[in-house]
Amino acid sequence: MSATDSMRNQLGWLLENLRDNTPGVMHVLVASRDGLAMCGTSGLHTDHADHLAATTAGIQALALAASAAFGDASGSGQAMVEFGGGMLLMVPAGEGAHLAVIAEEGADVGIVAHKMNELVEQIGGFLTAAPRHSADHGSRP
Secondary structure, eight states, X not given: OOHHHHHHHHHXXXXXXXXXXXTTEXXXXXXXXXXXXXXXOTTOOHHHHHHHHHHHHHHHHHHHHHHHHHSOSSOOOOEEEEETTEEEEEEEOSBTEEEEEEXXXXXXXXXXXXXXXXXXXXXXXXXXXOOOOOTTTTOOO
8 A cells, every 4th residue: 555545545534434433424525626636535436536626626716816806816615516415515635636525415514614624624734635737738739
């Protein structure tokens, strides 16, 4: 088992713990800033994890654009999207990573967000997701 596999297993356990011990939380995912799923809870199938990672990256990019246009351009913090049957909550989680949670419609947003921030305080320093580089090192045709 590589160091990355070991870290993913430990991180997976912490994500499972967040899901299992926070009322209303259905899925938890750590995603890179550029939309790659890094680690998620069991029951979150690969296709859904990939979709959630891409969605999270897009929403965080919009939040950063809003910060640049209307705020002090220091970045974005938490973001939340409500949808029929549930909600998506996101927080930055280390350099280049985000923590995303899918929660049931009736979940207490304050409790979920608090638990997410507690987890990020524990693991944020260990999460680093370097941006992807193309094989040609960024050159364009």
